[in-house]
Amino acid sequence: MVVYLDHAATTPLRPEAREAWLEASAGIGNPSSVHAAGQAARRVLEESRERLAAALDCDPIEVVFTSGGTESVNLALKGLFWARAAADASRRSIVVPQGEHHATLDATAWLEAHEGARLRSPRLDSLGRLDLDAWEAAIGDGAGVALATMLAANNEVGTLQPVSQAVLGAARAGVPMHLDAVGAFGHVPLSFRALRATRHEAGAPVGAGGGLAAMSIAAHKLGGPPGIGALVVARDAAPTALLHGGEQQRGLRSGTQNVAGAAAFAVAAELAVAELETEAERLRALRDELVARVRAALPDTSANGDPVHRLPGNAHLSFPGAQGDSLLLLLDLAGVAVSTGSACQAGIPNPSHVLLAMGRDDDAARSVLRVTLGRESTHADVDAFVAAIPDAYERARRAGMSRREV
């Protein structure tokens, strides 16, 4: 029996979402087809879009289904950059904080290398929280800025970012902003509409296109299946499309739409948002207990990220002198699944770029584990982790940092 404590990588598929997927996948018909079968498929698709829009607090037309978080982030960043630079060639800068997800870092690095983008990277503080002064300084008066982007919650250390203030800053300067909510949606309260509204508060000119323009989400982080996500694209935002073809979804994302995936996504999102308050409270208590018990048993360990403003199920722990990948291996062999960081990096252990951005050194950035609880996590899972970690830490610390002895 595997103790699964890696919900930030992916969550188990909820039975309700699986049911919805099976039901929708039993139908035939391309939702773009004109005949009755197509119309039936279209109906399931649009109902799913509406339900997801309700969970997001946005308009259905603003929900653009994609293949997942990475595609959503790429569409937002490249699409907004191209559109903004096409309208005014002086807009070359992208405000992209340190410690963002690799989808963002790699997409913006690509834009820098191939499309003439210039990156401005506001720093994080020692808790992984975006430095708002640095953010506002990077945005400036908005001149020359194509867009700004940020994570709603850091996917590794779990720190919740000051999203409202950051959106306000972008709105004031008339800069469109992308919010990466892949790991946050369904776990902390988020309202696209409310975040959009901050531009009125900012007194931004109507039609200037500043403030929250797009938001990335993905189904498999909240009990839905992998392979489906969405980019919420504000009505007045017009990113350039990445994919060209049938002109589906406002022409922003050509390609036959994934009806069954959308149906499963909608159900999972709806349930996650409905249960959010009670589930978050439960997970916070469970998570705090896990951290407290680990620190009591192993006084050398410490918890990273903001202790209060953090994702409910996320515990991010430092184990000085031990490599995270050694701990991961030993825990895995003991039947406990955890992570050293985002799954994309986990094949080959790099030092965590988030920890480095938080001012920690290379060794510290290699000596971490991310333990993420989810809907089906229980006290028994916490017990199993707390039971397995002392021996793993002792052995992993003996193996050390795998450096050459000088």
Place this chain on the structure above:
Amino acid sequence: MSGGVDSAVAAARAVDAGHDVVGVHLALSRAGGTLRTGARGCCTIEDAMDARRAADLLGIPFYVWDFSERFKLDVVDDFVAEYSAGRTPNPCMRCNEHIKFAAVLEKGLDLGFDAVCTGHYAIVRPGADGALELHRASDAAKDQSYVLGVLTAEQLAHSYFPLGQTPSKAAVRAEAAERGLTVAQKPDSHDICFIPDGDTRGWLAERVGAETGEILDRSGEVVGTHEGAHAFTVGQRRGLRIGTPAPDGRPRFVLEVRPVSNTVVVGPKEALAIAEISGARYTWVGTAPLGAAEGFACDVQIRAHAEPVPARAAVVPADGVQHLVVTPDAPLDGVAPGQTAVLYQGTRVLGQFTIDHTVSAVPLSV
């Protein structure tokens, strides 16, 4: 598990033998800091994938261990430094010495494992006194005991080579196919893994630099020029491009590479004959041979696939340092400083040393 057929079958046999086996793939290179854009020839994503699929089939856990930093320091940088110093290193031996049976083994032992199991063709077995010995593999054509000559007694005690008794590589491939391993027909790797296109000269030129230098004959006479001494190895005949023929009209061979002065010394084939080799960097596989100080009979092998040559060896002090001095019964050909000499008695590997000095069998007048 490299992703090749040998380590996959070795892992399968270890599982069959009832061991608790975990597959580990070593990430030894990360071009540009990440694997995603990684090198083609070494530790490619495809190799890692092949290793992972073999582990899946065997039903064993599989992990990637990153030793790229240590590999660069201990193997790649050493390779460049050795060439820069005019020596001809063997990077596979450095990898066995510093990575596979050192860094990886140490980490494994610390984490609670008992041994490193690899697909090397060699045999570990107890000798007459009960101490472990390293022997040549049953299949002489595949024998890899030469590159394991760096192992110490402690390392030997934690090394496990399930392929040592296999009659042939073909048998291993057949076994892999029978087991359903997808790598059964994967080609063997031959070249230096961190030089993916096999162009060692070009690779070295980028790192060592290529400056025009002189080609001298044995009397010190300038007979030509070259585009960088590192591109030459002792025994090489082709690519010298010397305009004037030798006085006797016979072909000339590289006898010596002098990186400090960026010169290459050439001469007749007979002058390649080496009567004595010696080095201070020596190790024994297990117990030191009896009579090491007085001298003992052995066979010496100077390349992975060279013929062993009968010789006498002795440990001799010089300048306050112990040197292993080996005198082959017949002169050796094409020996370059930096190469590793491995000593055998029958099939048993006694030890190894890095050749620091060579003594020509032929006086200058030839």
